[in-house]
Amino acid sequence: MGDVVSGKNLIPDNFPGGSVDLAAQIGMLWDLIKAPLIVPLLQFAVYVCLAMTVMLFVERLYMGIVIILVKLFWKKPEKRYNWEPIRDDLEIGNSAFPMVLIQIPMFNEKEVYKISIGAACNLSWPSDRLVIQVLDDSTDFVIKDMIEKECQRWASKGVNIRYQIRESRGGYKAGALKEGLKHDYVKDCDYVTIFDADFRPEPDFLRRAIPFLEFNPQIALVQARWRFVNSDECLLTRMQEMSLDYHFTVEQEVGSATHAFFGFNGTGGVWRIAAINEAGGWKDRTTVEDMDLAVRAGLKGWKFLYLGDLQVKSELPSTFKAFRYQQHRWSCGPANLFRKMVMEIVRNKKVTFYKKVYVIYSFFFVRKIIAHMVTFFFFCVVLPLTILVPEVEVPIWGAIYIPCIITTLNSVGTPRSIHLLFYWILFENVMSLHRTKATFIGLLDAKRSNEWVVTEKLGDALKNNKTAKQAPRKFKFNIGDRIHLTELGFAVFLFFTGCYDFMYGKHNYFIYIFLQTITFLIVGFGYVGTIVPSS
Numbered sequence: 001m002g003d004v005v006s007g008k009n010l011i012p013d014n015f016p017g018g019s020v021d022l023a024a025q026i027g028m029l030w031d032l033i034k035a036p037l038i039v040p041l042l043q044f045a046v047y048v049c050l051a052m053t054v055m056l057f058v059e060r061l062y063m064g065i066v067i068i069l070v071k072l073f074w075k076k077p078e079k080r081y082n083w084e085p086i087r088d089d090l091e092i093g094n095s096a097f098p099m100v101l102i103q104i105p106m107f108n109e110k111e112v113y114k115i116s117i118g119a120a121c122n123l124s125w126p127s128d129r130l131v132i133q134v135l136d137d138s139t140d141f142v143i144k145d146m147i148e149k150e151c152q153r154w155a156s157k158g159v160n161i162r163y164q165i166r167e168s169r170g171g172y173k174a175g176a177l178k179e180g181l182k183h184d185y186v187k188d189c190d191y192v193t194i195f196d197a198d199f200r201p202e203p204d205f206l207r208r209a210i211p212f213l214e215f216n217p218q219i220a221l222v223q224a225r226w227r228f229v230n231s232d233e234c235l236l237t238r239m240q241e242m243s244l245d246y247h248f249t250v251e252q253e254v255g256s257a258t259h260a261f262f263g264f265n266g267t268g269g270v271w272r273i274a275a276i277n278e279a280g281g282w283k284d285r286t287t288v289e290d291m292d293l294a295v296r297a298g299l300k301g302w303k304f305l306y307l308g309d310l311q312v313k314s315e316l317p318s319t320f321k322a323f324r325y326q327q328h329r330w331s332c333g334p335a336n337l338f339r340k341m342v343m344e345i346v347r348n349k350k351v352t353f354y355k356k357v358y359v360i361y362s363f364f365f366v367r368k369i370i371a372h373m374v375t376f377f378f379f380c381v382v383l384p385l386t387i388l389v390p391e392v393e394v395p396i397w398g399a400i401y402i403p404c405i406i407t408t409l410n411s412v413g414t415p416r417s418i419h420l421l422f423y424w425i426l427f428e429n430v431m432s433l434h435r436t437k438a439t440f441i442g443l444l445d446a447k448r449s450n451e452w453v454v455t456e457k458l459g460d461a462l463k464n465n466k467t468a469k470q471a472p473r474k475f476k477f478n479i480g481d482r483i484h485l486t487e488l489g490f491a492v493f494l495f496f497t498g499c500y501d502f503m504y505g506k507h508n509y510f511i512y513i514f515l516q517t518i519t520f521l522i523v524g525f526g527y528v529g530t531i532v533p534s535s
Contacts, residue, residue, distance in 0.1 A: 050398045052374035082215035094126040101189040102132040109197035119200040132161040135176040171284035172452045178282040196267040198315040220275030220302035224268040224310040236529035237316045245413030256306035261298045266290035268312040288333030318530040325453040331435040334368035335442030375432035384497040426519040482526030491520035
């Protein structure tokens, strides 16, 4: 009984209002198709998942070895590249400083617009060599007026700040950045720095970043590391911090050290404007305009530099709705870009064969596609199904050993959250459902492939609400935002397979499956992230 699943195991003998004949017929049908169809298909799925697991394991192991070598033996960026501080010159005055453009794209950023504008205006750089450009695509006229008045306030203090609006939001962020570079006053600028509305650079940001570009003409981009001011706000932000810290600590560092190539993070970076122009400028064909530009510039032979000790504070999305939209964009966009650029990368003549393999296989295929799919299909679909079909065996090295090693390697970015590692795994498995769906949408160039929803940031709104003396708050309950049927459906499926494994199984997978079921239920009922009170 424990070795073979039959209709009697899966189907109760009696259905309310049904008949024994129906249960028997379904059982016979299952027995009829299981051996010739279900078992071979599931065994094939296991082999595919094991292959993807090995690919991901090798990639993670490779990056782990490289990052150890980088930390132990690589020279600091200031030693690998030409770097010296730019100082005032008594004879030529501020002319020693290159002209720098700061672009701050915004869209209805009511809670955080003052943060980035204020931080940009306080940068330590000669005022006559700096242009701050606020690109406001807001559709709320009250917020538009607030942002414009903030710009006027800083302009009255002598800051060279320009408030720019467009007639339409065509191209979204890429369109705004592209339009901003067309103004006449930008022609004298050598470099452009981009900060999203919630980013707050330190005053010495430009003085530390610009010399790498000024004294190394082959460098197109200097990318800073993100730090998060609200990482302790809730468990959702802690989970995000763990994922993003690995991305910056390992992925960006490895790409910078080995190939001088990585994906631009869209903000917190300084570009050489000549490199942007040579690469073809900003394009809005995907929702990852930053990665698109980086790949095109990389194919032109430009080099990128990641500075892990140059850090910019920012805010993580703390509501689950905002986080889901962000993850859809971050998963769908790279897959869609891969579809549109893979042959362009193959035909490129300016970069080495090894770099093309790195970009296609490591950067795109394994990290942006395989990583999402293997997590979802293997641990949320295929492994639970093997419980119902015990004829299909999953080797213990593929089900337990390699995933544990991969998880351990992923944890190096945030040592302070090591105690949350197991829950992070369960949460990432849930999110892999949405990432896999978004990846397929991007690969197929489907309807939602160009969906752009600006990530909502709360700023100090919740903190101010807590400190203000108010009447008891009423919480919004939008069933579409709080109840997620897909997650609840997977919770039911996993609960069924867990119960079956508990009664008939031999691998004790039910321990993991019940914990994963609980995580799907928590997310499915919307108990993740910050719950925003109604005004």
